[in-house]
Amino acid sequence: MELNSKRGTAINWPELPAVIRGFLPAHEARETETAAGAFAADAVVTDEGRSYRGAEEIRNWLVNGGSGYTYTTEFVGAHRVGEARFDVVQHLEGDFPGGSADLHYRFVLDGGLITRLTIEP
Numbered sequence: 001m002e003l004n005s006k007r008g009t010a011i012n013w014p015e016l017p018a019v020i021r022g023f024l025p026a027h028e029a030r031e032t033e034t035a036a037g038a039f040a041a042d043a044v045v046t047d048e049g050r051s052y053r054g055a056e057e058i059r060n061w062l063v064n065g066g067s068g069y070t071y072t073t074e075f076v077g078a079h080r081v082g083e084a085r086f087d088v089v090q091h092l093e094g095d096f097p098g099g100s101a102d103l104h105y106r107f108v109l110d111g112g113l114i115t116r117l118t119i120e121p
Contacts, residue, residue, distance in 0.1 A: 017112070
């Protein structure tokens with residue numbers, strides 16, 4: 001494990017909390033119920049600069065976000081950046097503008113659920 005003061009401690013996929021390891025594949029597979037179950041009732045997701053608050057808005061984001069595109073994701077790496085904070089980098093390839101992107105999925109957890117997720121380059 002390497003320690004980087006800006007990024008935290010590098011960790012591997014098996015070291016991520018179970019809720020993150022469950023959410024990411026469910027999100028890619030568009031398994032809405034499984035993905036939605038990873039969030040606390042008052043969670044906030046920010047994607048493409050827009051925030052979605054609470055179960056209903058997050059469920060709508062899961063159903064509609066990126067639905068016009070097909071893509072695959074590949075785990076690139078992850079860092080623990082605090083007691084309950086994780087930064088997971090995923091590489092996306094697909095038919096969206098640009099065709100590929102590395103995105104950070106920045107998670108904040110509480111009690112085994114996601115309370116905040118910010119997705120950004």
